Amino acid sequence: MNFFKSIYSTIFFVLVGSAALAQGISGKVVDETGLAIEAVLVQNLHTDQHTHTNQQGTFLLNGIEAGDTLTLTHAAYNTISVVVKEEKERTIILELKTFELDQITVSPEVNALNVVSKIDLKTTPVNSSQEVLRKVPGLIIGQHAGGGKAEQIFLRGFDIDHGTDIAISVDGMPVNMVSHAHGQGYADLHFVIPETIEKIDFGKGTYYADQGNFSTAGYVAFQTKDRLENNIIQTEIGQYNTKRLFSLINLSRNSHHAAYVASEYLTTDGYFESPQNFSRLNVMGKYTGELDNNNKLSVSASHFQSSWDASGQIPERAVETNIISRFGAIDDTEGGNTSRSNLNLNYIHQLSKNSSLTSRFYLSHYDFELYSNFTFYLEDAEHGDQIRQKEDRNMFGFNSEWNRFIALPNGSINLSAGVGLRDDQTTGTALSHSLNRQTTLETLKLGDIHETNSYAYAQAELVRGKWTVNPALRLDYFQFGYYDRLSETYENNQVEKGILSPKLNVLYQHSPLLQYYLKTGIGFHSNDTRVVVAEEGESILPKAYSSDLGLIWKAHPRLLVNAAVWNLFLEQEFVYVGDAGIVEPSGKTNRSGFDLGVRWQLLDWLYFSQDVNYAYARSVSDPEGENYIPLAPDLTAVGTLSISGQSNWYGSIQYRYISDRPANEDNTIVAEGYTVVDTNLGYQFKHFDLGLKIQNLFDVEWKETQFATESRLFNETSSVEEIHYTPGIPFCATAMLRYKF
Template identity: 25%
Template sequence: MKIAKSLFLVAVMLPLASINAHETGTISGKIISPTNKPLDRVSVALVGTQTGSYTNEKGLYSISDVKTGEYILEATAIGFKTFRKTIIVEANKTTIVDITLYETPLELNEIVVKGAGLKKRNRTETVSTINLLSLKELSLSNPFEILNQVPGVEIGAYNQGGVADVFIMRGFNGGGHSGEAAIEIDGVSLNEGESHSDGYADVNSIIPLNISKVDVYKGPSSALFGRFGMAGTLAFETRKGGEYQDLSLKGGSYETFDAQVALGNPIEIGEKTLETNFAAQLFRTNGFTENSKFFKGNLNARVGYQLTDATDIALTLMGYSGNWNGPGYIPTEQFNDKHRRFDQAINAENDGGSKVFASERFDINHTFNDNLRLLVFGYAVQQDFQRFAKFGFNPGGQTEYFATRNVYATGANLNGQNAIGATEVNWISGIEYFNENTDYERWNTSNRVRNGLSENRLYKLNSFAVFGQAEFDISPYFRPTIGLRYDVYNGNMEILDPGVTYENKPLNDLSHISPKFGFRSTLIEGFDFRVNISNGFSLPSGSYRYNKDTDLDPSEIWQYEAGLEYNHSDKLSLNLTGFILNSTKEINETAPGSGVFINAGKTQRSGLEFGIKAQPVKRLNFNGSLTYFKTEITKNQDQSIVGKELSNVPKTITTASVDYTFNSGFGARLNVRDVGKWASGIENFFYYGGYTRTDAKLFYNFAKTSPYKGQLFIEINNMFDEHYSTFAYDNGGPADGQAYSVAAPRNISIGVSYNF
């Protein structure tokens, strides 16, 4: 009924207006490969102008409001020959230019990030890619909102200001907060070893408007990524090069305001070009609950220069500062009381925190010949992180965590494209070194006033990794991929706790080898089958890994997955994936950031992910997904929890999105998301029933049928004012009940994005 009401509302509100034509024309078309596959993220530009666009996942592009005249149209993409054609744009007409791009398998000189030389059409693992054009359509304030576009992923928002949220993927419930997913931006790891919780990763430092794409890897399927990648990896990439001036302004309920700018400007220096990119963000909100103000500012800059025809260098800088208040988690009685559900928790104190983050990365890239390119990098991270938090509903008990963290990392990747007889081989090999030093203090506090130091620790963690992955394009029916990764760790923990004799505890000798194997087969044109078997790991949690007597090995996981993909032109694409993940020696945190862990022993996660994209008629798009999870503790010393479900993993996640754009540029989008019930604790005492949420967006595209030029929009979030929680956990057993992170009620925002 809610879906029907939503569709009716959109139909009523859609304007049927048209605008007067100008003395301009439009260029549009589709770009495909020789095998008729649509190519996404292809840059399409008019040579000598600042006008251009990118193809979407269906290979379509559109450039509107082009002044009449003669132009050279250029299409470029990594791994393909550049296409150029002279065209004439006439007033009030659309010039159709369909393009076929031919691969140049030995051209690597444009690779600037790890893994870019591997080909999308040969992927055996499950990877969802969201590109620049899709990101512009979403008008994001938080990068995590991207995950709503990925089948089988649910964001468990804590709604605690600048505290990193969690996301559920492949049956793991701790991605982003408890270290079950790897997150990196341009190769800089955001996962923190000891600062807040093992693997904590804060994406607040990423500016959404500056993201060129994000690859979401499911499970430990790629040799490119190691620790923290049990559930998968989010690999963000920022814009590099190009000429653009993008602005986004957004404001709405709870005095929320978000301003973002992204600039790209090539500067000619003699016969060379200095590529410059800059982005900034300011965000503030009073929040929809008591004591939930949040303010943050971001800066991102990159400078790239080609020293010679074979060598280029780049410097990338990122900076973030944020401070916030946190309302805490509320008990069941308060959650069910409509007059108190947006108040702070019982006996809550002035929770919140602050963070300052900076990173610097330097790259040197050298092309030896047409089939060999070397990427050498080094980066550093500096941050201070402070959080005041309280768990439970009794008086007192607030704690302050304060950590100063410094990271130094370096490495090199060698990318190659060769041939063994008639078989094309794309490969990458690499080495990485990582050094992390954390000065960690924990204080007993009351309303942010320190009452006494309880912990003072110095952590040093070093890691070294060697990896390699290769794709063999033997035939359309058999394209195997093999990968191998070796990680080794060492370090120590210095204990300087008050009243405790100084101790220096070395890290256990920890290492792990992770093999990967898979193959892909094109059974008929547009219909692919793929299989992937991969191994991953995580280190023992907390101080356990610094105890030689425990002799703990890394927790190990094996993933088995098989999938079918079908693509029919730009009208229909389907994908179905089945997976099983078996893990050993798994440790689960009872509540986010509590520091209390439970040994879950051996576990199994299995499920199905189904996704569909369809365009039944021009400019009408439908996207949907359905995911089913089954989780189980299969072996544990505590027999009472064997056979229990893993906590905070919904049984089902269902999404549906439909949008339509009129010729006039007006349009609407409707999104419906249904999340099934989940167990809120490892003993399965309680379940939370899930929720259904509906969002709507009305918009006007300045470039008529494409948001590339810019967009005016109104967003109505939680349109039917659903009362629900995005995160609920067992607060200690049957007597203590559940704790909830209440979600936002109905709210509205308006905004504009524009490409000057």
């Protein structure tokens, strides 16, 4: 703590002492329509001083003399050079460009690796809900309940389940649900229409002060478009009676105000023998206005609802003995329905030329009901083991962050501090034993949850010469409340807990082509409210210690390489198993590994990307040979070859690979790895696009999600523990017609 006090004292005195230096050239960067452009790198070629435009497109750079040359760089716009004259303020216009990797530079900022997602979104745009999370390098997903349930997530040696150790947000609004009926951190991203995504910000590890709960393995922050380039109406028709209708419609568009609505409707029977009867409806509206004095207001509202049937996870023995096919079911009455309505407001207030205040407010209402049967007739030999999980939730929160940029003669200081609160209240969070989705046989758990997370953080980026030092400190305070409706006496359990999380990141910017970095930080693994009250507040916020040592290297004008070695140590945790309503303790764990990524523009129109990620994950508390972490992936790889800008053709072919991995603690049951190839191809006319998308091009048989589960079939006298799995999609073709106007 003394170290961080010294750092912040230094920042304060430099801030006061350098106030007189906060003069130079200020400006605003806009596109050809007058819209502000965020995250433009502005660099003085004479002194190597640099800064970035903020969300209002403004920047301030000191130590500038007449005759100096500034370069302005952004992935989506042509790089230009500007000679400084006598003016103190100016507006600079950038032109949209055909994407080229040779114009990308390594930005001298803490999270410069986001350039990877910028490249990927430009070369292979997102066109399905499954591809949204796959845009994060090293992140693997799997679906195992009919397409309506949130995906299972794997990252850095974590089986994250549906979101326990990765923080996901959209326009600053959290996606993860705390103390969810199905499990902690449940993150259903299906309320996002993929084509509305403008930017993906991601980070791995515990190094970011503005990221708190769930950000153990990392975070993913999606940002939706502020305005549209075109109106779009699109229809898709595919195998298995798959249909999708989608639209993006401008309501208003000028240089200062924009509004649009987006809608999506998707139905499919799925590839299982029992039809999924899946349907999803999404509607979203967004307004963005640039107000006086470079202030900015953004308001969005959305509604999502989905329903489905599912065939669930099937045991290997049932397929091998021909009781069912690999697309059959033991219990085809699984499935569920869910909905979410959101209101989200973001306001950026420009306090001065070099300081701003960003405030966010969100409100969400969420419903969830899920029917599952993992063990079949293990517990109830007569009726079966189907369970029902249900909740009704209201969530609201806000966050305000102050930023101040100070330019110095040979460097700069960027200060930020934020406070926020998130409050979740559920009614009737339930776990029940059910029959055929019609009858409740027994209510196992029933209660109301009230969980509040208030937080504050402060950080600085001190840049001097080629070095950047980023100290930060975050404080989280939790209040957990659980009212047990099944208790014979009134029980409203309350527990409070706080945790302090310091961070320190150091960058060395060798040149605009090469950056080395060392990131270190302490975070935490949060626990379900029902775990907290059951354990009476003991060890409920175990700490996570992580570090990354890596580089980002522009090895060639058209070749970008990123590499890192990393380690993450996690203290004791308790896990609430939502499917059984029990608490399972887990000991200390350690994970280490490496990430390697390549982005290469082979030709003007041909792009190649490759990510390889390795993780060695083990329990520290258990003996050798019995210390495997179930389902923790060790080796994963994703590669893409895409075409863009060649005449009117566009398309890509992509593979994803995950190796065999242990399914239980002693590795006697193994989850099989797989390699799957997808492809798409399209042609653009003046107003129309025609496209074809194929999933599982080579029609391989693969197991998308797998678990070591003990179960008993109806005619069996004893239970068996083995792999239970959801088969991955077979060859599936979908045609697309898009009209742009």
